[in-house]
Amino acid sequence: MRVVVYGAGQLAQMMYLAGSPLGIEVQAVDVNSDSVVHPVSKSTLDTTLAQAIEDADALTVEFEHVPERLLEEAAKTNKLMPNIDSILVGADRVREKKLLESMQVANCEHKIVTDLSQLDDCVKQLGSKLILKASRDGYDGYGQWRLTDEAELPALKRSLQGLDLVTVPLVVEKMVAFDRELSLIGVRNADGDVRTYPLAENLHHQGQLHVSVAPATNVDDALQAQAHDIFVKLADGMDYVGVLAVELFQVGNKLLVNELAPRVHNSGHWSQSGAVTSQFENHLRAVCGLPLGDTSAIGPSAMVNIIGCSSFSRDLLSIDGSHLHWYGKSVREKRKMGHINVTTNNYESLGEKLMALSNYLPLEYFPKLVGEATRLKG
Incomplete structure (x- = not known):
C-alpha cells in the first residue's frame, strides 16, 4: 500500500517510520515546489506529483495549511483523508468556530x-x-x-x-480562567469506528507546547467520557477519517474546545512509546482501511519538546524508558527540533525520570521541565 502525505516535515517522517513495519510506503510532497520527496532523507523521488497521486492508495496531510489548489486536486481523486472540508476547518479559525457552533460543541x-x-x-x-x-x-x-x-x-x-x-x-x-489545558487524540475510520487515547495534559510556554503528560493526572471516567463524546460528535459530524486532535480547556468539570487539528499532533507524540498503538500507525490504519489499533496507555508517559536548540547530551538515553526523536532540521529560534518520550509505570517514577532528564539538557530551553517533574514526584 502507498500513502502520499502533503507536507514533508517531521510528521510525515514519523508516519513513514510507523508505516514501514505494516508494509505501507509513505511518500511526502514538498508543497512549496510540488515535488515528491522521501519523508526521511528529503531527497527528490523519480516521480511526478500527478503520478504519485495516481499510484497512491490514500492521500493525507501532515499540516492544515496546504495550498488549497493542491487540496482541491487531491479531493477530486476521492483518496484524500480526512476530507477537504475537515482540513480547511483546521486552517481557518472562523470556519472552526462556525463548525463548533453548528454542532453545539462548547467552546470559548x-x-x-x-x-x-x-x-x-x-x-x-x-x-x-x-x-x-x-x-x-x-x-x-x-x-x-x-x-x-x-x-x-x-x-x-x-x-x-x-x-x-x-x-x-x-x-x-x-479570556477563559481555565484550570489546565488538555488534549484528546482520537481516530476514526471510514466505517465510523472510533478509538480515543487517554487525555493528555499540556504545558505551554510563549504559546508553544513544551511538555505533555499522558494519561493526564486526576482524570476521572466522567471527564474522559466527556472528551470522548466531543470527539465522536465532531468526527461523525465531519465524516472524518484519520487522526484528529482536539485541544481543550478544563474549567471545573467542564471541557471547552480551544482548537482542532485535522492531523497527527504534537500532543500525541507520547503514544509512540506510551500507547499500544501510536497515533501515526493508527492514522495510517484509518486512511488505508485497516482495523484500528488499541489506544490504551502502557503507563504514564511524558513528551518533552526540544525547541530552538541542538546542544544537549545524547547520554539522556541512559534513562530507562527514554526515547529520542530527532527531526534533522537546522537550528532556528522557536523551531521544534525533536522530542523526547519518557515512559514508566507510575507518576512518581515519571517525575524522577524527568528530573534526571533535566541533567542532560540546557534548561533555559526547557522552562517547564523541572516544575512538572517536581509536581509528578509529589
Missing part, C-alpha cells in the same frame, strides 16, 4: 472581527480580558494578541492597523 465565547471598530463592541460584550487570534496562518503563539485592560485598547488598535481583516478576520475570544 467569541466574536468575529473584520474591522477594528468592532473591537469596542467586543470589549462591551466579552469584557476587557481578550485574546485576539488571526483566523489563518497562526500557530505556536504567532498571530495572537492579548488585551488585559480596556485602557490598552487604543494601543492595540494601532498595532493592528496594517492587517487586512476583511481577508483574514480576527477571532476575538473572552
Whole structure:
C-alpha cells in the first residue's frame, strides 16, 4: 500500500517510520515546489506529483495549511483523508468556530472581527480580558494578541492597523480562567469506528507546547467520557477519517474546545512509546482501511519538546524508558527540533525520570521541565 502525505516535515517522517513495519510506503510532497520527496532523507523521488497521486492508495496531510489548489486536486481523486472540508476547518479559525457552533460543541465565547471598530463592541460584550487570534496562518503563539485592560485598547488598535481583516478576520475570544489545558487524540475510520487515547495534559510556554503528560493526572471516567463524546460528535459530524486532535480547556468539570487539528499532533507524540498503538500507525490504519489499533496507555508517559536548540547530551538515553526523536532540521529560534518520550509505570517514577532528564539538557530551553517533574514526584 502507498500513502502520499502533503507536507514533508517531521510528521510525515514519523508516519513513514510507523508505516514501514505494516508494509505501507509513505511518500511526502514538498508543497512549496510540488515535488515528491522521501519523508526521511528529503531527497527528490523519480516521480511526478500527478503520478504519485495516481499510484497512491490514500492521500493525507501532515499540516492544515496546504495550498488549497493542491487540496482541491487531491479531493477530486476521492483518496484524500480526512476530507477537504475537515482540513480547511483546521486552517481557518472562523470556519472552526462556525463548525463548533453548528454542532453545539462548547467552546470559548467569541466574536468575529473584520474591522477594528468592532473591537469596542467586543470589549462591551466579552469584557476587557481578550485574546485576539488571526483566523489563518497562526500557530505556536504567532498571530495572537492579548488585551488585559480596556485602557490598552487604543494601543492595540494601532498595532493592528496594517492587517487586512476583511481577508483574514480576527477571532476575538473572552479570556477563559481555565484550570489546565488538555488534549484528546482520537481516530476514526471510514466505517465510523472510533478509538480515543487517554487525555493528555499540556504545558505551554510563549504559546508553544513544551511538555505533555499522558494519561493526564486526576482524570476521572466522567471527564474522559466527556472528551470522548466531543470527539465522536465532531468526527461523525465531519465524516472524518484519520487522526484528529482536539485541544481543550478544563474549567471545573467542564471541557471547552480551544482548537482542532485535522492531523497527527504534537500532543500525541507520547503514544509512540506510551500507547499500544501510536497515533501515526493508527492514522495510517484509518486512511488505508485497516482495523484500528488499541489506544490504551502502557503507563504514564511524558513528551518533552526540544525547541530552538541542538546542544544537549545524547547520554539522556541512559534513562530507562527514554526515547529520542530527532527531526534533522537546522537550528532556528522557536523551531521544534525533536522530542523526547519518557515512559514508566507510575507518576512518581515519571517525575524522577524527568528530573534526571533535566541533567542532560540546557534548561533555559526547557522552562517547564523541572516544575512538572517536581509536581509528578509529589
